[in-house]
Amino acid sequence: IVDAMLQCHERSTFIPVLANSFANRTAEVEVQHAERENDDSKYNLWKLISLQFDLLTSMTTFPLRLLSIVGGGIALMGFLLSFVLIVTRLIYGSEWAAQGVFTVFAILFIFIGAQLLGMGLLGEYIGRIYNDVRARPRYFVKEIVGEEIEAKTSRKTKTKTKARVSLAKQV
Numbered sequence: 001i002v003d004a005m006l007q008c009h010e011r012s013t014f015i016p017v018l019a020n021s022f023a024n025r026t027a028e029v030e031v032q033h034a035e036r037e038n039d040d041s042k043y044n045l046w047k048l049i050s051l052q053f054d055l056l057t058s059m060t061t062f063p064l065r066l067l068s069i070v071g072g073g074i075a076l077m078g079f080l081l082s083f084v085l086i087v088t089r090l091i092y093g094s095e096w097a098a099q100g101v102f103t104v105f106a107i108l109f110i111f112i113g114a115q116l117l118g119m120g121l122l123g124e125y126i127g128r129i130y131n132d133v134r135a136r137p138r139y140f141v142k143e144i145v146g147e148e149i150e151a152k153t154s155r156k157t158k159t160k161t162k163a164r165v166s167l168a169k170q171v
Contacts, residue, residue, distance in 0.1 A: 008136050014055055021059075061127035064120055071116025078109025 004022045005015070020026050043051070056063065085102055 004137050008134060010058065010134050014058070017055065017059055061124060061131075064123035064127050066120075067123060068117055068120025071113045071118070071120055073113070075110055075113025075117060078106050078111075078113055081106040081109060 005013075005018055008018065081102065085106060088096060
């Protein structure tokens, strides 16, 4: 696990979360902590919020997906409102239009939803690029079993290795 953690080239590393993502089984070890000389922490509220934001953005792309889902939902609501307004106008005539206020809301819902959806998709692409840049190991080789085959390790040298690789964990 330590070797895998050393392969990660990240700026902000949260060791417990990173170790938990690489380990098959984790356990907690109780440690006695000495009291501080003065009871004040060096982390104020803004540093704690920044730390939480770094933790959230460095470990998951779920907020970006949530942004896309919310944007798609808002755009869908705009299209549904537009459809309802068109049907209502056909049934009740031009008298029931409320001076176009609902039409403006429908158009705003469509455009705001499309913008949020686009931002979420763009963020998803950036999140995938970020995951590739972090260069975390994808798999850990638990054992190599089977018949020997010839494999290229570089352009000039060939070595003998086993045919089947048993993967311990996919990260």
